[in-house]
Amino acid sequence: MFVNIEKSLDKTENYEILLSNLDYYIIKGDNLITNLSNLSAYLNYFLDDINWVGFYLYDGDKLYLGPFQGLPACTLIALGNGVCGTSASTKETIVVKDVHQFENHIGCDSASNSEIVIPIIKNNELIGVLDIDSPSFSRFNKIDKLYLEKVISKLVDKL
Numbered sequence: 417m418f419v420n421i422e423k424s425l426d427k428t429e430n431y432e433i434l435l436s437n438l439d440y441y442i443i444k445g446d447n448l449i450t451n452l453s454n455l456s457a458y459l460n461y462f463l464d465d466i467n468w469v470g471f472y473l474y475d476g477d478k479l480y481l482g483p484f485q486g487l488p489a490c491t492l493i494a495l496g497n498g499v500c501g502t503s504a505s506t507k508e509t510i511v512v513k514d515v516h517q518f519e520n521h522i523g524c525d526s527a528s529n530s531e532i533v534i535p536i537i538k539n540n541e542l543i544g545v546l547d548i549d550s551p552s553f554s555r556f557n558k559i560d561k562l563y564l565e566k567v568i569s570k571l572v573d574k575l
Contacts, residue, residue, distance in 0.1 A: 437471065442574050
């Protein structure tokens with residue numbers, strides 16, 4: 417059962433609180449979809465000023481929509497297309513301050529103006545990506561990158 421967790425107004429402190437409680441919501445041995453579903457809801461609770469958070473999973477050929485919080489989204493993304501496909505193909509986190517300036521951006525929600533995508537990699541194999549959008553420009557920065565990569569690292573440890 418989810419119990420409200422008091423959040424901080426300080427971004428770094430809020431991420432520390434998020435990480436300290438994460439093990440209650442992603443559990444080793446649980447189904448991947450179960451863990452991703454809880455993680456998308458948990459991140460949606462903790463992160464302010466976002467309009468979409470979720471996962472795209474890799475099937476060996478392309479990314480397909482996984483668990484998420486937000487409006488309906490694009491269902492398939494080719495590697496190299498958009499922020500998600502680019503992050504998946506390079507296996508690197510991408511922070512985009514203005515998605516309208518990103519070549520090949522895929523606009524699933526017209527309200528989105530900035531985005532961060534973190535690849536999920538285990539044993540050098542791509543599993544998928546975490547994708548988070550915001551209606552604000554420049555919403556994501558190096559603090560988000562650092563802590564969201566830690567979140568994904570904890571997730572990978574549970575797989």
